[in-house]
Amino acid sequence: MGEPTRLKMIAERLNLSESTISRALNDYKDISAETKTAVRKMAEQLDYEPNIHAKRLASGKSETVGYVMPIQSNQITGQFINELMAGIAKALGKYGWDLCVIAPQTPEEEIRIFEKIARTRYISGLVITRTLSDDHRFALLKRLGVPFVSHGRSSDSKESAWLDADNELAFFEMTTHFVKLGHKHIAHIGGPKDYNFARQRKNGWLRGLKSSGIKVPLNYEEITELTFDGGKEAMQRLLEAEVPPSAVCCISDVVAIGAMQALREKGIRPGQEVSIIGYDGLELGAWLDPPLTTMHQPLKSAGEKLAQMLLNIVESGSLPLNNQELVRASLVRRETANAPLSTWPPIRKDSGKP
Amino acid sequence: MGEPTRLKMIAERLNLSESTISRALNDYKDISAETKTAVRKMAEQLDYEPNIHAKRLASGKSETVGYVMPIQSNQITGQFINELMAGIAKALGKYGWDLCVIAPQTPEEEIRIFEKIARTRYISGLVITRTLSDDHRFALLKRLGVPFVSHGRSSDSKESAWLDADNELAFFEMTTHFVKLGHKHIAHIGGPKDYNFARQRKNGWLRGLKSSGIKVPLNYEEITELTFDGGKEAMQRLLEAEVPPSAVCCISDVVAIGAMQALREKGIRPGQEVSIIGYDGLELGAWLDPPLTTMHQPLKSAGEKLAQMLLNIVESGSLPLNNQELVRASLVRRETANAPLSTWPPIRKDSGKP
DNA sequence: CAAATAACCGAAAGCGTTTTCGGTTGACTC
DNA sequence: GAGTCAACCGAAAACGCTTTCGGTTATTTG
Structure with missing residues (x-):
């Protein structure tokens, strides 16, 4: 309550000048160690807080x-x-x-x-x-x-x-995670190329495929808005592919949730026929049925x-x-990324070759 | 670029004192209308922005x-x-x-x-x-x-x-909305009494029941943490009631989503056997299957x-x-609040009386 | 031992506003 | 025509800090 402590008060208490107090508190090297400690102690004792407006005005810094x-x-x-x-x-x-x-x-x-x-x-x-x-x-x-x-x-x-x-690395790891689970038909739902991260994530997916020696058809890459509806529509298109994917790397959790919805509407179970991994680590992903596997930073x-x-x-x-x-980013293992089913994708004679 | 404009510069340009400029800009009444407009014009012209640190220091206000x-x-x-x-x-x-x-x-x-x-x-x-x-x-x-x-x-x-x-009103309206749809077994999943809004929402629900002449058993009021799991567990308990509810007023969307999950796990369809309304108007509620009806402010x-x-x-x-x-708050009509089914709740001879 | 050098501190000039207090005009009263 | 009163404006003192510049001691140096 009352008046806040000022430099002046400390100076008076210690019989020193204001400028000395100021420099002591700012750790100038032309102030002796003893006075520094004395000043600091007194400042502490009086609950001193510098007036930021004066400080910023005088120093020309806005902090x-x-x-x-x-x-x-x-x-x-x-x-x-x-x-x-x-x-x-x-x-x-x-x-x-x-x-x-x-x-x-x-x-x-x-x-x-x-x-x-x-x-x-x-x-x-x-x-x-x-x-x-x-x-x-x-x-x-x-x-x-x-x-x-x-x-x-x-x-x-x-x-x-x-x-x-490291978007590229994250999607590389996401892709190789799918590979380790046994997937070979790994698609990607990406975002508009305006977003830098969209490009990076796509590249990570591509590198993951390449390093595992997997080839996928061109239409395994979908581009969409970063929304629920975008993900849903992209997934619908993916399902129309000659050989629908068994795993999808989604650019974001929201898109992944849309993709899951598209699957459900076709009677396809996320994490069973088609595995999904999202990105963002959204808490709400855990509330879904099944809970969404994702990556978190x-x-x-x-x-x-x-x-x-x-x-x-x-x-x-x-x-x-x-x-x-x-x-x-690290993988958050929940329940939408599992080993592929033997019954999916529906096998045809020309499968897997783009 | 270069030095920012100061009061001084305007003063020099107009052959006036700094203090006059300051008062002109702050609309003091002892400055003539003509000089005010002249000052304002010049300030505009020079892109003047007061130095907030000086201003705040001098005025003693931090803004x-x-x-x-x-x-x-x-x-x-x-x-x-x-x-x-x-x-x-x-x-x-x-x-x-x-x-x-x-x-x-x-x-x-x-x-x-x-x-x-x-x-x-x-x-x-x-x-x-x-x-x-x-x-x-x-x-x-x-x-x-x-x-x-x-x-x-x-x-x-x-x-x-x-x-x-107006939490009370919102839950009153939520409850009467259920009543209009034909529901008679309307439960409430509320939150810890520490939260003021929890109490208000509960009261709204109670008033809605009362004004509609509906009586419900005591265990139609559940209290839970404001989380997905909390909502899920509360719903599970509600389903164990002698006469399970056909409609549930949930204190938040997150809780409602948990409740929906509990329903699904029992093979009960949200919006069919049991209607649900949440609160918060979360966008993500629209991404669920079915999309969550809620209230939005x-x-x-x-x-x-x-x-x-x-x-x-x-x-x-x-x-x-x-x-x-x-x-x-206003109702956001989505798909989890519909008329009750004739097959639910399972009818017994002692139904509806607490 | 004089001179140079540290080491340490005070004085004072800002920083760019706001705001009070007079002071100067001119118009208005009686 | 002396006095009163607005209407307007300038001077100057704050606001509380930083930072430069000397100046005074004590310490080292040749």
Whole structure:
């Protein structure tokens, strides 16, 4: 209650000048060890917290990072964003930095906000997510000179800082997992090529097939929107193939859930005739019948890493391209990925050759 | 690019003093209309943005509201939080205010953070969600004198500001919806009494039964954790009732999904033998088979309203208790709530009387 | 032992606003 | 025509910190 502690009070209590207190607390090297400890002790005792506005004004640093919310969070991107934000906020908090939410309503507004940030510098750096394969934000932020880190890569991210799942590896492992279970007819439901991760995941699937010496027909690759309906329709098309697949690598859990629905509607049992693996590790996948096997990447620690990267860049002058990291996703074994049935796919004389 | 515009530059351009510019921009009444327009025009022209740190230091206002993230977002609270935050950020942005994320890791840390906020005042006000029936945060924040608004009520929220769904009404309407469809055996899967909304929803169900002259056995009320498994187990218990229900009002979508699973495992079809309505309006409910009927409340506009309330209180000195609002949830008709079958519940001579 | 060098601290000038307090005009009263 | 009162504006003091620049001691150096 009452007046908060100020630098001045500590100075008076210790018979020192304000500037000495300031430098002591900021660990300047021209302050003796004894006074430093004395100052720190007194500051602790008086519950001192620096006035951030004064601090930021005087130092010219804002100590604030902005998180750009995806413009239309149409997907169940929900939990994803929350955990990431919690991780970022946690890591920043250790350094007294703040995390501010930026919620542009339109792409145009997003650009205006970025320009304003560049002009005013009231945000030290940005975290962006939901990156596209060809994402204009990378070039824009680079041009504006706004420090940023992204969750996810892009065609423009060669020199920028990012943290991303190793999508290629994940889908390689997903595919070889199917192979180990005995599958030979392994399809892929992918996403629009606009999304960088869509391309990477497709490549992982292809490499998995190749390294196992498996060949599949061209129409084993489906491309769809990242929605329930998209997955459902893609699966319907896959089932019309001459030799329908016995295993499907789905680009996301939501798509996988749609695919499962398509199977059920044809009387085909997910995890029996046709095995399915999704991606995202959504909790709700466990609530399905049968529970969806998927791949999961740690999100909260990802947030913390992103924050650390941004701090490196803004504070320590670390180069963005020295802050790039690939994280490995792990398989979450539930019940939709099993060995193939001997009765599926329906055998014909020309099976398996594209 | 280059130096940002300062008050000083505008003053020089117009041959006025800095203080005049400041007051002109802040619409002081001792500035003539002509100079005001001249100043505004020049400010616009020079892309002037006030230095928020200087502004906040000088004015002693921080113009920042904090959003307290739920400590453990164990549920699919995901989309919920995101939309709310986006709404808050949007509304605050109009006034130049910021939204800061506060992510305490433990309840103890939450208290420490609140105390720090009270001490330093670097956060003008807080938004809290996931309120409990008996939530210590209300008393704490009131005692600390930190302005706040909550999404959801509590036993302590008589005099505080809040926005909440009319849970009672929603479950009343849910129940009478079942009645209109012809149901007489309407059960309720509720949540722990710690949650205020759990009590309200239960009361709505009871009122719905009463106003329709329907009596149900005592064991038609189940209490469970707000999880998939909780819903599943509760439904299993309901099915063991002497006369199993033909309709179930579920406290949340997640619980409803668990209940559906319990039905399927017994060979009972959701929406046929037993109708189900959930609550939350989760998108994923539409992906189920059959799609879950539920109730939905607008979230983004809720965020905007919460922000507006906080602004009222902090800026205009509006009393918290004058900022309370109940919003009505609406039914999302999907496929799990239909007329009862004549073959269900299995008729016995002592049916329907508790 | 003078001179150079650390080591340590205080003074003071900012940082860019807001806001109070006078002061200067001109118009208006009686 | 002296006094009153608006209407408008400038001066200047905050707000609480950072950071540079000297200056004073104590310590080392040649």
